[in-house]
Amino acid sequence: MQNSIEVVAEDRDTYYMNMGPQHPSTHGVLRLKLHLEGETILSAEPFIGYGHRAHEKMAENRDYLQFLPNTSRVDYLSGMIYNLAYCQAVEKMMAIEVPERAEYIRIIAAELNRISSHLLWMGTFLLDLGGITPFLYGFDDREKILDILDSITGSRLTYCYGRFGGVTMDVDEIFVAKTAEFCEYFRGRLDDFQRLVIGNVIFQERTKGVGVFDPELIQHYALSGPCLRAMGFARDVRKDEPYGIYERFDFEVQLGQRGDCFDRSTVRMGEMQQSLDIIEQALKELPDGPIMAAKVPKRIRPPEGDHHFAVESARGRFQHYIVSDGSDIPVRHKLSTPSFVNISTMPQVMPGTMLADAVAILGSIDIVVPEIDR
Amino acid sequence: MSVIAEKLKTHAGIEESTSADYATQGYHYLHRAQAAQLPAIATLFSAADFHLEMLTCVDLRESEQTFRLVYQFNCYGTPERHLIHVAVQPEAKGASISAVFAGANWYEREVFDMHGVAFDGHPDMKRILMDDDYIGHPLRKDFVDQDPQREEMASAE
Numbered sequence: 001m002q003n004s005i006e007v008v009a010e011d012r013d014t015y016y017m018n019m020g021p022q023h024p025s026t027h028g029v030l031r032l033k034l035h036l037e038g039e040t041i042l043s044a045e046p047f048i049g050y051g052h053r054a055h056e057k058m059a060e061n062r063d064y065l066q067f068l069p070n071t072s073r074v075d076y077l078s079g080m081i082y083n084l085a086y087c088q089a090v091e092k093m094m095a096i097e098v099p100e101r102a103e104y105i106r107i108i109a110a111e112l113n114r115i116s117s118h119l120l121w122m123g124t125f126l127l128d129l130g131g132i133t134p135f136l137y138g139f140d141d142r143e144k145i146l147d148i149l150d151s152i153t154g155s156r157l158t159y160c161y162g163r164f165g166g167v168t169m170d171v172d173e174i175f176v177a178k179t180a181e182f183c184e185y186f187r188g189r190l191d192d193f194q195r196l197v198i199g200n201v202i203f204q205e206r207t208k209g210v211g212v213f214d215p216e217l218i219q220h221y222a223l224s225g226p227c228l229r230a231m232g233f234a235r236d237v238r239k240d241e242p243y244g245i246y247e248r249f250d251f252e253v254q255l256g257q258r259g260d261c262f263d264r265s266t267v268r269m270g271e272m273q274q275s276l277d278i279i280e281q282a283l284k285e286l287p288d289g290p291i292m293a294a295k296v297p298k299r300i301r302p303p304e305g306d307h308h309f310a311v312e313s314a315r316g317r318f319q320h321y322i323v324s325d326g327s328d329i330p331v332r333h334k335l336s337t338p339s340f341v342n343i344s345t346m347p348q349v350m351p352g353t354m355l356a357d358a359v360a361i362l363g364s365i366d367i368v369v370p371e372i373d374r
Numbered sequence: 375m376s377v378i379a380e381k382l383k384t385h386a387g388i389e390e391s392t393s394a395d396y397a398t399q400g401y402h403y404l405h406r407a408q409a410a411q412l413p414a415i416a417t418l419f420s421a422a423d424f425h426l427e428m429l430t431c432v433d434l435r436e437s438e439q440t441f442r443l444v445y446q447f448n449c450y451g452t453p454e455r456h457l458i459h460v461a462v463q464p465e466a467k468g469a470s471i472s473a474v475f476a477g478a479n480w481y482e483r484e485v486f487d488m489h490g491v492a493f494d495g496h497p498d499m500k501r502i503l504m505d506d507d508y509i510g511h512p513l514r515k516d517f518v519d520q521d522p523q524r525e526e527m528a529s530a531e
Binding site for chain 1: 398399400401404420423424425426427428430432433434437444446448450451452453455457475476477479480488501502503504505512513515517
């Protein structure tokens with residue numbers, strides 16, 4: 001594939017500009033080397049690794065349980081999903097049965113976390129585009145979710161709530177009541193956001209037709225998550241390869257059409273609604289019973305061979321690839337993250353757009369830099 | 375058996391082809407292939423509308439004296455996941471498939487950075503996560519951090 005617009009006449013003035021690593025719209029430490037002519041981007045090259053913490057190396061130096069606290073640090077915005085994904089991966093390898101109640105609690109916690117992640121995306125994306133109000137609104141609501149999750153996990157962002165075979169702490173009536181109350185309240189807020197953000201003319205002007213993903217990119221990069229769904233492809237790991245008890249839930253995959261920044265926004269807005277539906281359904285059906293499997297092996301020694309497990313995180317398809325040699329330390333533990341894929345498409349997506357649009361595009365794909373670098 | 379699995383069985387460079395248990399392991403087929411044939415195999419997958427989900431490397435020098443590249447292909451819709459194991463001798467190179475799947479470009483750079491296995495035919499074989507002047511490949515099993523900066527920082531304390 002062509003990487004950039006290299007056809008630049010010799011007499012035209014072009015220059016290079018570094019965006020980042022400390023630019024606020026890069027959401028962490030990411031550097032983009034932009035080749036510009038005036039304000040038009042001719043080529044863009046992302047430089048990553050500033051937030052590399054060697055999670056994979058750590059995984060290969062300790063046993064399975066010891067790696068558990070690392071998982072939510074991979075993506076601190078939807079840490080619950082990453083934490084539970086690791087538990088589910090190990091449970092699948094070890095054939096551990098999880099009690100019904102724990103499965104429902106996991107769904108509620110993961111979907112709450114997905115909403116909080118999307119809310120942060122909305123706030124910061126709008127902030128990147130110059131609108132400060134939605135940021136304050138979004139963070140206000142996000143804080144409500146974090147309080148709810150805090151009450152059952154004891155932490156604000158980097159949860160370690162899952163255990164192999166269940167969850168650490170049971171939810172009580174207060175949690176159920178608070179979550180139900182939040183769902184009702186948040187539906188009204190979503191209508192507000194719909195008017196305030198999606199209906200806003202300035203927002204539409206800034207995002208419609210900007211950062212369109214070429215359909216050719218889908219196969220080349222194995223796109224997933226909201227970026228893919230915004231292009232009209234109904235792909236969601238929760239539907240395609242249901243894990244946990246997702247197949248019991250009735251929800252429709254949110255779709256866009258053109259795959260521009262605007263569609264990616266509407267898809268995420270729809271997903272918040274969809275998560276609310278899932279949470280309400282789970283709260284209604286929440287059974288009584290134990291929250292931990294009765295028998296969990298003390299030493300986790302998965303069968304020899306390759307193991308694969310994927311979930312739908314807030315940003316797309318996240319997978320654990322674990323190679324075991326039958327001992328209690330993995331030979332290889334690869335964390336395959338969606339942001340890594342999304343940001344690697346930038347050399348194809350950015351050329352031809354304006355410098356100000358680069359900010360919009362980066363914001364719309366919802367990158368989390370530590371998740372890229374791991 | 376699927377169409378592509380059938381084709382792969384007789385494809386040049388495929389040494390072994392087995393079915394896996396999807397319910398427990400998460401993938402459908404496991405193949406062993408020769409490194410040089412990977413671009414041709416990737417082209418076959420590309421033509422069948424598959425995509426490259428993941429590419430990584432496993433350091434097996436202790437047990438098998440080789441590195442193992444792992445390619446993971448899948449298609450959208452009903453999942454049909456193929457893992458391809460490619461044994462690469464230490465000091466040898468893999469064959470780049472970034473011309474077939476542009477997404478492989480970064481995965482290959484990551485393997486080069488972390489395991490020190492380079493890829494023939496890659497347009498820009500350089501480090502991706504570590505600094506350009508970093509010494510060593512962190513995900514090798516015998517890795518010892520030799521970063522001179524680390525010494526400096528330690529002595530400054």
